[in-house]
Amino acid sequence: EAQVTQNPRYLITVTGKKLTVTCSQNMNHEYMSWYRQDPGLGLRQIYYSMNVEVTDKGDVPEGYKVSRKEKRNFPLILESPSPNQTSLYFCASSSLGVAGLSYEQFFGPGTRLTVL
Amino acid sequence: EDKVVQSPLSLVVHEGDTVTLNCSYEVTNFRSLLWYKQEKKAPTFLFMLTSSGIEKKSGRLSSILDKKELFSILNITATQTGDSAVYLCALNFGNEKLTFGTGTRLTIIP
Numbered sequence: 001e002a003q004v005t006q007n008p009r010y011l012i013t014v015t016g017k018k019l020t021v022t023c024s025q026n027m028n029h030e031y032m033s034w035y036r037q038d039p040g041l042g043l044r045q046i047y048y049s050m051n052v053e054v055t056d057k058g059d060v061p062e063g064y065k066v067s068r069k070e071k072r073n074f075p076l077i078l079e080s081p082s083p084n085q086t087s088l089y090f091c092a093s094s095s096l097g098v099a100g101l102s103y104e105q106f107f108g109p110g111t112r113l114t115v116l
Numbered sequence: 117e118d119k120v121v122q123s124p125l126s127l128v129v130h131e132g133d134t135v136t137l138n139c140s141y142e143v144t145n146f147r148s149l150l151w152y153k154q155e156k157k158a159p160t161f162l163f164m165l166t167s168s169g170i171e172k173k174s175g176r177l178s179s180i181l182d183k184k185e186l187f188s189i190l191n192i193t194a195t196q197t198g199d200s201a202v203y204l205c206a207l208n209f210g211n212e213k214l215t216f217g218t219g220t221r222l223t224i225i226p
Contacts, residue, residue, distance in 0.1 A: 104161035
């Protein structure tokens with residue numbers, strides 16, 4: 001089954017304790033992206049990647065890191081989480097058409113993160 | 117800085133009604149506009165629009181883009197309770213960075 005998986009689905013942690021949220025897709029997609037969703041602010045893009053070893057900042061990259069060492073995986077790293085990073089996080093992937101992002105994005109199920 | 121604005125923020129209608137959701141934006145140079153439906157979980161794709169004036173249709177849903185007036189609409193006819201969701205639009209500014217609007221929450225009353 002074609003899908004995007006995220007782990008963990010729920011996480012409660014404390015300020016400053018490094019964490020990683022994993023994202024994996026089995027559709028051989030070139031494009032992967034991380035979003036956070038907060039009430040009243042909608043979905044905001046954190047980082048995206050157009051292929052292995054190629055990553056770019058989205059609208060809200062501060063406090064986050066990503067890596068794309070393999071095509072299928074795109075982990076989100078919070079080196080020193082803070083309470084303002086409490087949010088619902090989505091990973092997404094997509095094929096890239098000849099002219100760039102031309103196809104629908106498939107979203108993972110989301111990770112609800114609480115930082116105390 | 118709001119580059120993508122959706123209206124209304126919330127809408128409550130009765131089953132069977134027709135609704136029109138709006139997505140307006142400020143920039144003229146973008147590659148595509150996308151519509152998503154989000155129920156309790158992750159967003160699911162509805163439409164991608166790249167050309168002005170060409171309607172995309174899927175069952176009771178349709179969407180059109182007006183690049184001159186800088187907006188897109190999503191129409192849902194003969195609404196059903198299963199249409200209740202948050203509807204999101206997003207712009208791809210050509211560098212594959214997506215900017216989403218805050219969404220319209222649609223509630224269908226039986």
